[in-house]
Amino acid sequence: MDQNNYKMKVSELVEKLGLKVHSGESNLDKEVWGGYVSDLLSDVMGNAGEGMVWITLQTHKNIMAIASLKELAAVILVRDLLPDDDTAASSEAEGIPVLGTSLRTFDIAGKLYEILKNNNLPQGS
Amino acid sequence: MKFEYDIEGGNFSRAGFASSEVKKKLRQLNVDIQIVRRIVVALYEAEVNVVAHAWYGKMTVDIDEEKILLILDDEGPGIEDIDLAMKEGFSTASPEVREMGFGAGMGLPNIKKNVDTLKITSEPGKGTRVEMITYMKGGKNEKS
Numbered sequence: 001m002d003q004n005n006y007k008m009k010v011s012e013l014v015e016k017l018g019l020k021v022h023s024g025e026s027n028l029d030k031e032v033w034g035g036y037v038s039d040l041l042s043d044v045m046g047n048a049g050e051g052m053v054w055i056t057l058q059t060h061k062n063i064m065a066i067a068s069l070k071e072l073a074a075v076i077l078v079r080d081l082l083p084d085d086d087t088a089a090s091s092e093a094e095g096i097p098v099l100g101t102s103l104r105t106f107d108i109a110g111k112l113y114e115i116l117k118n119n120n121l122p123q124g125s
Numbered sequence: 126m127k128f129e130y131d132i133e134g135g136n137f138s139r140a141g142f143a144s145s146e147v148k149k150k151l152r153q154l155n156v157d158i159q160i161v162r163r164i165v166v167a168l169y170e171a172e173v174n175v176v177a178h179a180w181y182g183k184m185t186v187d188i189d190e191e192k193i194l195l196i197l198d199d200e201g202p203g204i205e206d207i208d209l210a211m212k213e214g215f216s217t218a219s220p221e222v223r224e225m226g227f228g229a230g231m232g233l234p235n236i237k238k239n240v241d242t243l244k245i246t247s248e249p250g251k252g253t254r255v256e257m258i259t260y261m262k263g264g265k266n267e268k269s
Contacts, residue, residue, distance in 0.1 A: 042231035058226045065141030
């Protein structure tokens with residue numbers, strides 16, 4: 001994925017991937033150009049980039065500190081996991097949505113990759 | 126210009142707060158966004174190290190036209206073997222901390238990658254001091 005590619009709004013991802021919006025509903029207009037998948041916080045800190053969606057199974061408040069410091073567009077929690085209460089509160093305060101899916105990490109990552117990739121194909125192909 | 130922030134050992138719900146305040150300050154001061162993004166990675170890791178391992182710490186940020194000096198001073202168990210601590214994958218974090226996704230042994234390597242100079246001094250049983258410098262011009266930021 002290339003940062004210069006067309007960017008998709010978080011709200012479009014929610015719609016196309018059938019995601020739940022756990023928190024940060026008023027901030028779905030952020031733009032996404034790629035994603036990062038990891039449950040190790042330092043890995044995300046060191047390797048994710050601004051404007052990415054982060055797919056994880058971590059639900060505690062520290063994920064929002066990372067999402068905010070890294071200027072991520074949104075966090076997707078897998079396997080119907082729910083954000084902790086203070087995570088949801090922090091998501092609202094930071095303006096970064098926490099989304100959810102019933103899918104497992106591999107499957108949601110594949111779907112996310114596919115729609116971002118297809119989004120970047122030339123028109124008519 | 127100098128700023129100071131307290132860090133509470135063991136309080137994970139506040140981990141990242143000081144780093145976030147520094148980020149806001151640096152943005153207000155119009156520091157280059159790429160420099161800010163790199164510093165934030167190093168600062169957060171250093172802050173989390175204090176939260177995860179020490180009892181109390183202080184973050185000091187000293188900015189002039191040439192460079193940004195970041196110092197984290199803590200009162201805590203200290204580091205017995207700094208070379209070993211620097212090794213990617215080495216960690217002394219507790220199982221609880223690891224379960225949260227911390228303690229992967231990536232923190233200090235992350236710091237090293239994102240600042241121009243890193244100096245760690247420690248006295249076991251007393252505490253640790255982490256000093257980092259990022260240059261406004263000519264540092265790693267311009268080479269990457």
